[in-house]
Amino acid sequence: MRTLTLNNETKKNILNDLLKRSPNNYAEFEGRVNEIIANVREKRDAAIFEYTKMFDKADINASNVKVTEDEIKEAYSLVDEKLLEVIRKAKVNIRDYHEKQKRNSWFDSQENGIILGQKITALHTAGVYVPGGKAVYPSSVLMNVLPAKVAGVKRIIMTTPCGADGKVYPSTLVAAKEAGVDEIYKIGGAQAIAAMAFGTESIPKVDKIVGPGNIYVALAKKAVFGYVSIDSIAGPSEILVLADETANPKYVAADLLSQAEHDEMASAILITTSKELAEKVSVEVDKFVAKLSRKEIIQKSLDNYGYILAADTLDEAIEAANDIASEHLEIVTKNAFEVMTKIRNAGAIFIGEYSSEPLGDYFAGPNHVLPTNGTAKFFSPLSVDDFIKKSSIISYSKEALQAVYKDIVQFAECEKLTAHANSIRVRFEEE
Amino acid sequence: MRTLTLNNETKKNILNDLLKRSPNNYAEFEGRVNEIIANVREKRDAAIFEYTKMFDKADINASNVKVTEDEIKEAYSLVDEKLLEVIRKAKVNIRDYHEKQKRNSWFDSQENGIILGQKITALHTAGVYVPGGKAVYPSSVLMNVLPAKVAGVKRIIMTTPCGADGKVYPSTLVAAKEAGVDEIYKIGGAQAIAAMAFGTESIPKVDKIVGPGNIYVALAKKAVFGYVSIDSIAGPSEILVLADETANPKYVAADLLSQAEHDEMASAILITTSKELAEKVSVEVDKFVAKLSRKEIIQKSLDNYGYILAADTLDEAIEAANDIASEHLEIVTKNAFEVMTKIRNAGAIFIGEYSSEPLGDYFAGPNHVLPTNGTAKFFSPLSVDDFIKKSSIISYSKEALQAVYKDIVQFAECEKLTAHANSIRVRFEEE
Numbered sequence: 001m002r003t004l005t006l007n008n009e010t011k012k013n014i015l016n017d018l019l020k021r022s023p024n025n026y027a028e029f030e031g032r033v034n035e036i037i038a039n040v041r042e043k044r045d046a047a048i049f050e051y052t053k054m055f056d057k058a059d060i061n062a063s064n065v066k067v068t069e070d071e072i073k074e075a076y077s078l079v080d081e082k083l084l085e086v087i088r089k090a091k092v093n094i095r096d097y098h099e100k101q102k103r104n105s106w107f108d109s110q111e112n113g114i115i116l117g118q119k120i121t122a123l124h125t126a127g128v129y130v131p132g133g134k135a136v137y138p139s140s141v142l143m144n145v146l147p148a149k150v151a152g153v154k155r156i157i158m159t160t161p162c163g164a165d166g167k168v169y170p171s172t173l174v175a176a177k178e179a180g181v182d183e184i185y186k187i188g189g190a191q192a193i194a195a196m197a198f199g200t201e202s203i204p205k206v207d208k209i210v211g212p213g214n215i216y217v218a219l220a221k222k223a224v225f226g227y228v229s230i231d232s233i234a235g236p237s238e239i240l241v242l243a244d245e246t247a248n249p250k251y252v253a254a255d256l257l258s259q260a261e262h263d264e265m266a267s268a269i270l271i272t273t274s275k276e277l278a279e280k281v282s283v284e285v286d287k288f289v290a291k292l293s294r295k296e297i298i299q300k301s302l303d304n305y306g307y308i309l310a311a312d313t314l315d316e317a318i319e320a321a322n323d324i325a326s327e328h329l330e331i332v333t334k335n336a337f338e339v340m341t342k343i344r345n346a347g348a349i350f351i352g353e354y355s356s357e358p359l360g361d362y363f364a365g366p367n368h369v370l371p372t373n374g375t376a377k378f379f380s381p382l383s384v385d386d387f388i389k390k391s392s393i394i395s396y397s398k399e400a401l402q403a404v405y406k407d408i409v410q411f412a413e414c415e416k417l418t419a420h421a422n423s424i425r426v427r428f429e430e431e
Numbered sequence: 432m433r434t435l436t437l438n439n440e441t442k443k444n445i446l447n448d449l450l451k452r453s454p455n456n457y458a459e460f461e462g463r464v465n466e467i468i469a470n471v472r473e474k475r476d477a478a479i480f481e482y483t484k485m486f487d488k489a490d491i492n493a494s495n496v497k498v499t500e501d502e503i504k505e506a507y508s509l510v511d512e513k514l515l516e517v518i519r520k521a522k523v524n525i526r527d528y529h530e531k532q533k534r535n536s537w538f539d540s541q542e543n544g545i546i547l548g549q550k551i552t553a554l555h556t557a558g559v560y561v562p563g564g565k566a567v568y569p570s571s572v573l574m575n576v577l578p579a580k581v582a583g584v585k586r587i588i589m590t591t592p593c594g595a596d597g598k599v600y601p602s603t604l605v606a607a608k609e610a611g612v613d614e615i616y617k618i619g620g621a622q623a624i625a626a627m628a629f630g631t632e633s634i635p636k637v638d639k640i641v642g643p644g645n646i647y648v649a650l651a652k653k654a655v656f657g658y659v660s661i662d663s664i665a666g667p668s669e670i671l672v673l674a675d676e677t678a679n680p681k682y683v684a685a686d687l688l689s690q691a692e693h694d695e696m697a698s699a700i701l702i703t704t705s706k707e708l709a710e711k712v713s714v715e716v717d718k719f720v721a722k723l724s725r726k727e728i729i730q731k732s733l734d735n736y737g738y739i740l741a742a743d744t745l746d747e748a749i750e751a752a753n754d755i756a757s758e759h760l761e762i763v764t765k766n767a768f769e770v771m772t773k774i775r776n777a778g779a780i781f782i783g784e785y786s787s788e789p790l791g792d793y794f795a796g797p798n799h800v801l802p803t804n805g806t807a808k809f810f811s812p813l814s815v816d817d818f819i820k821k822s823s824i825i826s827y828s829k830e831a832l833q834a835v836y837k838d839i840v841q842f843a844e845c846e847k848l849t850a851h852a853n854s855i856r857v858r859f860e861e862e
Contacts, residue, residue: 082841082845083841083845086838086842086845087842089835089838090842097547100549101549106531108528108531114795115782116528116795118797119771119774121776123808123809124808137846138845138846139842139846171845207808207809208809222653222657226653226664226806229806229809229810233657250857251854251857251858254850254854254857257850257853257854258848260850261848261850261851262848288850288853292849292850292853293847293849294849294850298850336826340550343550343822344552344555345822347822347823348822348823348824348825349823349824349825350825351546351824351825351826352826352827352828354831354832354858355825355826355827356832356854356855357854358852358854358855359827359832360825361843362839362842362843362851363835363838363842364545364547364825364827365547366547366549366824366825367823370823375657375660376822377554377555378554378638378660379820380820380822381821381822381823383549389802389808389809389810389811390811390812391774391776391777391778391807391811391812392778392779392780392797392801392812393771393779393780393782394782394786394790394791394795395768395781395782395786396785396786396790396795397783398785401785401786401787404794407517407794408789410517411514411517411518411570411793411794412789412792412793414514414602415567415568415569415570417689417692417693417789418723418724418725419688419689419691419692419719419723419725419729420689420792422685422689422719422723423682423685423688423788423789424787424789424790426682427682427785427787
């Protein structure tokens with residue numbers, strides 16, 4: 001890992017480097033994605049089955065697109081008993097944390113008969129996309145489904161690509177069943193996103209689509225935004241450790257590598273006020289990398305987007321952390337909670353030396369679907385809020401409206417909207 | 432206005448009609464919008480000033496793009512004293528309502544040293560787009576700016592096109608000043624959206640862009656989504672009145688027209704269980720239209736998207752209202768609050784015969800930026816939530832992590848992420 005001195009120039013260069021991980025050649029894929037979406041809107045089932053044959057080499061049709069109870073039973077028989085046990089423990093923690101995010105409808109009343117409020121309603125139907133491909137992440141299923149379940153979404157469907165044999169990974173099916181998914185469909189890619197956005201004979205139209213995916217899936221989600229709601233577009237994983245001389249270099253090194261192993265675009269950054277820690281972490285990183293099974297991915301990720309930055313002051317280190325706005329931020333310093341108060345931008349904040357980042361990936365309860373690539377400046381972790389919507393409530397008595405009606409008429413007339421003015425006036429003035 | 436009987440077929444036809452109002456010929460504009468965005472990213476100020484010359488016929492440059500204090504003073508001298516007074520009254524109501532939407536950071540602790548929580552932080556910079564063009568809506572300025580202000584956004588900027596004389600409408604400037612906008616820039620269109628998304632020499636990069644606009648503005652917002660956050664894409668206005676025989680036909684007719692006057696794409700629908708009310712409203716509508724200044728727009732809107740629907744039962748009427756998911760819903764029935772409990776989809780719900788829709792447009796306090804065209808099924812009114820973001824908080828003691836560390840290692844190993852497993856194990860096991 002490169003060790004650099006933190007200053008405005010290194011910070012600027014690093015920020016530029018990190019942003020390069022956002023795909024800038026969208027155009028190349030956009031045409032293809034738009035074609036898939038248009039085809040699915042028009043030909044519906046026929047289109048999705050054709051694409052499934054083409055991309056996933058699987059013969060899927062209206063009679064086998066939906067995963068059956070028997071297939072789920074089979075999956076349970078194939079999944080390690082211990083994994084099932086951990087899935088169930090994690091589920092309880094994730095559910096309990098998200099329960100605390102639930103909000104009440106509220107109203108405020110005044111004695112003249114005014115009631116104003118906000119009504120919370122869960123979305124009716126949510127669609128969760130689960131990628132197939134290289135790695136299988138049952139934890140991702142839990143993290144995407146459980147907030148919808150806690151919010152009270154009536155119908156939760158899942159789409160995921162199957163293998164050429166028409167089968168879905170057993171651990172995906174088991175995690176889906178445990179999390180409470182109502183229906184699972186064996187389609188993937190942009191065609192699955194389009195199917196959920198517009199509906200087909202087999203796939204229901206949903207209100208919101210969530211879940212990670214490759215560039216086709218990401219672009220398809222962006223394209224259907226507005227027809228349905230979507231979560232934010234996920235990017236490569238990131239960790240930033242903010243540490244002083246009290247930190248254990250071995251723990252810090254191990255935590256940095258836990259994110260670097262995700263993929264070659266992942267980023268792991270240490271910012272520390274201790275030159276000694278910087279040196280020790282660098283040594284520990286090298287020792288660990290040599291022993292880890294995903295060492296090639298880790299090394300590339302560290303070469304490209306791994307940094308150890310030595311800062312003169314803690315304030316300077318904190319400011320850099322806010323500028324980088326990392327997906328995961330660990331604070332391993334004296335008075336770590338005090339430092340936390342100064343953090344404005346981070347997806348999830350891990351405080352203290354026993355709050356290792358993977359604790360949050362699997363187990364603690366907060367969501368692991370987090371804003372990446374600087375978007376923690378404006379996006380939030382996936383939450384119950386993503387699966388509810390609000391309606392304003394307005395109720396005025398005759399007395400209350402009469403007291404202000406001339407003001408409203410005045411405002412409407414200034415905006416030259418005379419029918420607006422008329423609708424208020426007609427209640428109080430004879431023509 | 433057409434009077435039809437509500438049944439599954441009429442409902443389906445109306446839903447199809449309403450959806451036609453969504454622009455389906457995006458492609459025609461998309462190329463142009465993408466070109467503008469690319470140019471602004473590359474040439475920055477030079478590009479936005481060139482487009483301002485081209486589209487707004489105005490000579491704007493780095494020295495005059497920002498509205499000065501003198502210009503704002505001049506605007507105050509030009510605005511009707513009475514309008515200013517109403518703006519100030521409305522501001523108090525809007526601010527008070529949005530204050531109630533503010534949320535606390537929270538945490539939950541367990542005696543073994545676990546702290547989990549959610550930290551709320553306001554966005555740092557918000558950009559509000561205000562259209563120029565046909566109509567001037569100071570109320571729109573208040574509704575877009577005040578939620579950001581209440582949320583605690585540090586820097587609120589506004590962009591709005593100027594006339595060929597380089598001037599901005601006085602009432603826009605006055606409303607902006609009253610609402611607490613920090614800086615106002617005289618640029619409009621897709622170029623303004625691109626400037627706020629990526630920053631130029633003169634225009635700061637923002638975290639979130641909100642505000643209505645024409646098709647270029649809407650497409651530009653969609654294109655920059657992900658680089659910044661955006662609000663939902665606004666469509667033509669809608670009102671749906673749910674009424675029984677207790678409703679006053681004159682009030683209902685006047686309220687329907689208040690939305691029909693917005694533009695020719697606006698939709699006004701009455702669903703009633705009373706055939707008598709249906710007939711009377713139809714008569715009252717015709718009487719009002721003849722007298723209203725915007726009668727041509729109103730008539731076109733009613734011809735295209737205006738319906739009076741007679742329903743057999745209240746339940747059937749309510750179900751249709753949920754399917755249509757109108758921006759504005761008035762409930763003018765017996766036991767109106769009981770009916771409200773059955774409404775799942777609506778932007779704003781107006782309850783009782785004195786809760787005329789324009790009351791919400793200007794004055795009552797809830798936001799008038801509402802989901803349209805069926806998107807109330809998944810989108811919400813603009814609110815304080817749009818200008819905050821959340822960070823998860825995770826803090827485990829040594830004791831707490833030790834108790835569960837084997838579960839986490841197990842989960843990580845099942846997902847084949849060995850560096851994840853290592854980061855937990857290293858804290859408790861000697862190599």
